[in-house]
Amino acid sequence: MNQGIGVMGLYVRDQDEALQFYVGKLGFQVHTDVRNGDYRWLTVHHPEQPSLQLGLFKPQAPVLDDATAQTVREIVAKGAMPPLVLNVNDCRGTYERLRAQGVEFTQPPEERYGNVDANFRDPSGNGWKMIESRRPA
Template sequence: MTMNAISRSQVYVLDQDEALDFYVGKLGLEVHTDQDLGFMRWLTVNLPGDRQREILLEKPGPPSLDPATAEQVRELLTKGAAGGFLFMTTDDAHKTYEDLVAKGVDITDEPMERPYGTDFGIRDPFGNKIRIGQMSVQP
């Protein structure tokens, strides 16, 4: 057996409509799937043109969490202690940074030159951390 791709990642969000505003409205991602499954809203986004990899924007709750655990996760998210982590790349880290600052995105780290390229950090409205990097060509 051989695995050949990561197709989905997941981050918890407290409000899926607010998550859409952030991930689509500010970061420029696209809605991949927005479907009411009855027991939950299956809401995924993807980078423009990349329909193979999705990010599930999941509210803590059933079916993956019982009510007590979901409440604990919501509390930890609110405190900024249980957020997920996403890594994205860009062709121009400084321009992307300037665009996100202009849109009012919460910047956690300004662009910095590193051995692998230039990157910076942002945070979504729910405490999930995101690194955006312009990767240099590695030998």
């Protein structure tokens, strides 16, 4: 039976740094943090969406060989991965709060297509689009 997506993986260069960013700055909560040797399964979730976990994974063995892991780290650092989308009630207010906490924005809030959106990056280079929808549901 198909019940939906449980974990979406995101490659990060340093899991402790990513944990500090996602929990300390964005307000996510830790769901799972377990180790098996050098491998760490680390997931967080948004407090209003606990059924969808965001996996903060290092590109490393046993999933990737060394050369592929290095390539993935370079691609992520360049911001070349597709952006994730964070829905917010107040884009401008959230922008000011996150910016004051040191979040790196690549685009301030702008109105377009009936929404207000802004872009930011996590410490590894992963892009996020933060959207306040103003369209009627």
